[in-house]
Amino acid sequence: MFGELSVGGARLGRTMNVLYLERLAELRGAAPQRSLDARALAALAANPGCRRRALLDAAGVDKAAVASRLGRPAPFGQSPFAISRGNLFEARLKEDGFAALLGPLRARFGLPPEGGPAPVVPDLLRRATPAVRVERTREVLARAAAEEQAWTLLDHPMLRLTVAGGPAYLEPDLLVVHGGRCTVVEIKSFPVLDGAADPAKVGAAARQAAVYVLALQQTAAELAGVPASADPYAVQELPGSPESSVLLACPKDFSNRPTVSVVDVRRELATTRRQLARLTRVEELLAALPPGTTFDLAVDDSGAPTRPAEELAAAVETVEAAYSPDCISACELGFHCREQARCAGAVEQLGRGVRGELGAIGTVDEALAAAAGAAGEGVEADAARRLAYAAALRAEALTGAAE
Numbered sequence: 007m008f009g010e011l012s013v014g015g016a017r018l019g020r021t022m023n024v025l026y027l028e029r030l031a032e033l034r035g036a037a038p039q040r041s042l043d044a045r046a047l048a049a050l051a052a053n054p055g056c057r058r059r060a061l062l063d064a065a066g067v068d069k070a071a072v073a074s075r076l077g078r079p080a081p082f083g084q085s086p087f088a089i090s091r092g093n094l095f096e097a098r099l100k101e102d103g104f105a106a107l108l109g110p111l112r113a114r115f116g117l118p119p120e121g122g123p124a125p126v127v128p129d130l131l132r133r134a135t136p137a138v139r140v141e142r143t144r145e146v147l148a149r150a151a152a153e154e155q156a157w158t159l160l161d162h163p164m165l166r167l168t169v170a171g172g173p174a175y176l177e178p179d180l181l182v183v184h185g186g187r188c189t190v191v192e193i194k195s196f197p198v199l200d201g202a203a204d205p206a207k208v209g210a211a212a213r214q215a216a217v218y219v220l221a222l223q224q225t226a227a228e229l230a231g232v233p234a235s236a237d238p239y240a241v242q243e244l245p246g247s248p249e250s251s252v253l254l255a256c257p258k259d260f261s262n263r264p265t266v267s268v269v270d271v272r273r274e275l276a277t278t279r280r281q282l283a284r285l286t287r288v289e290e291l292l293a294a295l296p297p298g299t300t301f302d303l304a305v306d307d308s309g310a311p312t313r314p315a316e317e318l319a320a321a322v323e324t325v326e327a328a329y330s331p332d333c334i335s336a337c338e339l340g341f342h343c344r345e346q347a348r349c350a351g352a353v354e355q356l357g358r359g360v361r362g363e364l365g366a367i368g369t370v371d372e373a374l375a376a377a378a379g380a381a382g383e384g385v386e387a388d389a390a391r392r393l394a395y396a397a398a399l400r401a402e403a404l405t406g407a408a409e
């Protein structure tokens with residue numbers, strides 16, 4: 007968000023803040039704001055060079071609706087079946103006062119297995135607005151951290167993380183506060199079979215949990231009135247600060263019983279911090295937009311978009327994208343941006359590795375020309391030489407295969 011200006015005082019800072027929020031609302035149009043969740047933030051952090059995604063996410067634009075209007079909807083996100091299976095499993099773990107989770111959590115935190123104190127489960131005002139819920143979570147976290155002997159379960163706390171100058175609201179499944187520190191518990195419905203789970207799913211859960219840990223580090227620093235450490239591997243010993251290992255609760259061998267594993271997210275935390283810090287600040291992106299740009303779909307009374315697709319495509323085009331094949335599984339606009347990259351013959355469609363290898367070569371045609379020994383002006387001699395060498399090896403291999 008625009009910082010408070012030292013000249014002109016707080017009133018000028020607030021005015022600019024309002025202008026900033028108004029401009030983001032104009033970009034979104036009449037559609038309700040889509041809030042960034044930890045899953046979206048983890049994906050955003052995976053492609054920090056994409057100004058298009060950063061701006062659309064900051065404005066809370068429904069990217070899936072935009073992609074549909076552009077004629078390239080992406081089958082992106084969790085299936086309704088997976089969502090309902092996840093919700094059911096989580097509800098099962100939390101019923102009867104978290105009965106299914108108490109045993110594994112007691113074991114983890116060194117609490118007596120039976121007869122010990124029951125956990126405190128405060129009301130976190132889940133029906134209130136995100137801002138109120140954030141304040142309630144902070145208040146409860148501070149109180150729970152001060153009572154070192156007690157243990158407290160925060161069911162769906164609300165956290166705020168500043169991303170690219172704007173607030174993102176995050177809602178972990180569960181937080182355990184004990185001994186003055188807190189631990190993130192991530193509940194997932196993928197099974198752990200014979201002690202092993204799908205590494206891709208565990209990796210995605212770890213990246214998501216790392217976003218929560220980052221938000222909790224920021225919260226603990228704010229509560230203590232000190233700056234959050236800039237060192238991603240530093241552990242700040244502050245009341246309520248999070249452990250860098252999270253607990254992953256999954257079904258054990260396709261049953262409804264949970265198994266709880268400890269996952270160290272320090273690496274994911276360092277990556278997320280680095281990537282989010284590199285995100286272009288949203289006010290810079292707003293300043294670069296042509297006047298009047300909006301991503302409003304102009305829906306009619308039935309909710310159907312009326313904005314011409316070409317006009318919407320032109321608006322999307324005003325913000326630079328950084329396509330890579332990973333986008334297909336991480337962003338709702340993946341098919342649209344891939345089509346654009348293909349139409350432009352951009353080398354980005356071949357992946358980040360190839361993009362890096364090709365240096366100043368920007369299109370597939372330029373790469374083919376360089377491979378044929380006719381590199382254009384400005385093409386690095388080294389990249390052109392390697393391409394020509396690879397083309398010669400390929401030709402030799404094909405000739406050998408034909409004989």
Ligand code: SF4
Pocket residue numbers: 053056057058059327328329330333334337338339340341343
């Ligand atoms: S699909 Fe497009 S908007 Fe989304 S991250 Fe990739 S390049 Fe950016």
